[in-house]
Amino acid sequence: MTAHELAVNASCRKPAGGDNRGSGEWTCTLAWKGPDKQALTDTYDLFVTTDGCYTATVGTENLGGPTLKARDGREVRNLLYAFEGCFDLNGPASATPTQKS
Numbered sequence: 001m002t003a004h005e006l007a008v009n010a011s012c013r014k015p016a017g018g019d020n021r022g023s024g025e026w027t028c029t030l031a032w033k034g035p036d037k038q039a040l041t042d043t044y045d046l047f048v049t050t051d052g053c054y055t056a057t058v059g060t061e062n063l064g065g066p067t068l069k070a071r072d073g074r075e076v077r078n079l080l081y082a083f084e085g086c087f088d089l090n091g092p093a094s095a096t097p098t099q100k101s
Contacts, residue, residue: 008032052087
């Protein structure tokens with residue numbers, strides 16, 4: 001599947017309410033199209049630090065658990081289950097994530 005076929009749409013909010021900006025705890029819901037254009041929804045729990053770096057962990061099961069079984073039977077790490085990154089705080093307003101070093 002191509003990125004365009006996934007048709008991902010994200011909606012994020014702070015669970016505690018209030019101002020939906022800056023660091024702290026966030027919940028982001030992703031709506032996307034899976035195989036056969038099946039509509040799927042996954043929710044990530046994020047913690048964003050004041051320097052723009054974050055840790056994200058999926059809270060739903062569409063993307064599997066921490067490991068997945070490969071076609072050859074091996075257990076492999078699920079890269080979409082939990083990941084870290086940093087927003088470019090000096091870049092455009094789109095806040096495109098960058099890889100955490």
